[in-house]
Amino acid sequence: MPERPERSSRPELLVLLGPTAVGKTNLSLAIAERFHCEIISGDSMQVYRRMDIGTAKATEAERKRVPHHMIDILEPDDPFSVADFQERVRALITDIHARGKLPFIVGGTGLYIESVCYDFQFSEGGSDEAFRERMNAFADAHGEEALHDLLKETDPASAARIHSNDRRRTIRALEIRHITGIPMSEHLARQTKVSPYETCLIGLTMDRDLLYNRIERRIDAMMDAGLVAEVRGLLADGYGRGLISMQGLGYKEIAAYLEGECSLEEAVALLKRDTRRFAKRQLSWFRRMKEIHWVELEEGSNFSEQLHGINDIITGKFRFLREYNS
Incomplete structure (x- = not known):
């Protein structure tokens, strides 16, 4: 009988990533139940409370099937950064392992996921409050697009990743370049890609036209589920459009409609376009990550076959888990 492979001394971490609307949720629930996972x-x-429809959170029934973390932990006006995410999730991973479960990150925010999987450090030169004030004044005078154009000139790679309406992250990228003389994208490229975990990263992808069709259907479903009412309630309770949370896809477009800047039809068309572009950026980010086991999904393909293929990837990586999956 062949000798059983030695188990790594590093904690195991399972990750399922992919663009929006590719089908992560259904697969993640089945995987989590099979491998005794808790989902992060x-x-x-999804960290923000009251922002449910536009962020496509797992439903209450789905969260009862499998424990979920990092959902509904903040108010929409609470500050939150990738460094905060990294700190909270690493603590969660330790806690989940201590309870004998497998931590399972599921999502599509590439930088956030990478920050946990690898030994990223977030001390890119400190801060310069005077510079931030100048950049905020510039944005107030000339608009978000003009501010984003400054980033395009100095750090086009970061500009491609950061949305033009995301003032806070745009200014932070400009600030890092201003303080250190090195673009933020180069700082990220220099990050150590050594993981403190024994990771198994699975990426979901599909034909682009099919993905775009799924995105459009999802947005139509969000509208039917009450996205306009959700955004209206947030605005009515004082959560302004300048908040990072309110600049998320679905919220900024519907807020513009509610403020009379466009028709509802125009807002939905813009949301669909921006979401397609976002999915393309997600895939570009994931494609440069290493060690991802890619799974191609097809419309109407057999769910059990998809799950079986993913099961083989996980048990191949975490060999000791075979005894729990026999």
Whole structure:
């Protein structure tokens, strides 16, 4: 009988990533039940309470099937960063392991997921409050697009990753370049890609036209589920459009409609376009990550076959788990 492979001394971490609307939720629930996992949301927007429809959170019934973490932990006006995410999730991973379960990150925010999987450090030169004030004044005078254009000139790679309406992250990228003389994208490229965990990263992808069709259907379903009412309630309770949370996909477009800047039809068309572009950026980010086992999904393909293929990837990586999956 062949000798059983030695178990790594590093804690195991399972990750399922992919673009929006690719089908992560259904697969993640089945995987979590099979491998005794607890799910950690890897989505930068699902941390906010009251932002349910636009962020496509797992439903209450789904959360009863499998424990979920990093959902509904903040108010929409609470500050939150990738460094905060990294700190909270690493503590969760330790806690989940201590209870004999497998931690399982599921999501589509590439930088957030990478920050946990690898030994990222977030001390890119400190801060310069005077510079931030100048950049905020510039944005107030000339608009978010003009501010984003400054970033395009100095750090096009970061500009491609950061949305033009995301003032806080745009200013932070400009600030890092201003203080250190090195673009933020180069700082990220220099990060140590050594993991404190024994990771198994699975990426979901599909034909682009099919993915775009799924995105459009999802947005139509969000509208039917009450996205307009959700955004209206947030605005009515004082959560302004300048908040990072309110600049998320679905919220900024519907807020513009509610403020009379466009028709509802125009807002939905813009949301669909921006979401397609976002999915493309997600895939570009994931494609440069190493060690991802890619799974191609097809519309109407057999769910049990998909799950079986993913099961083989996980048991191949975490060999000791075979005894729990026999």
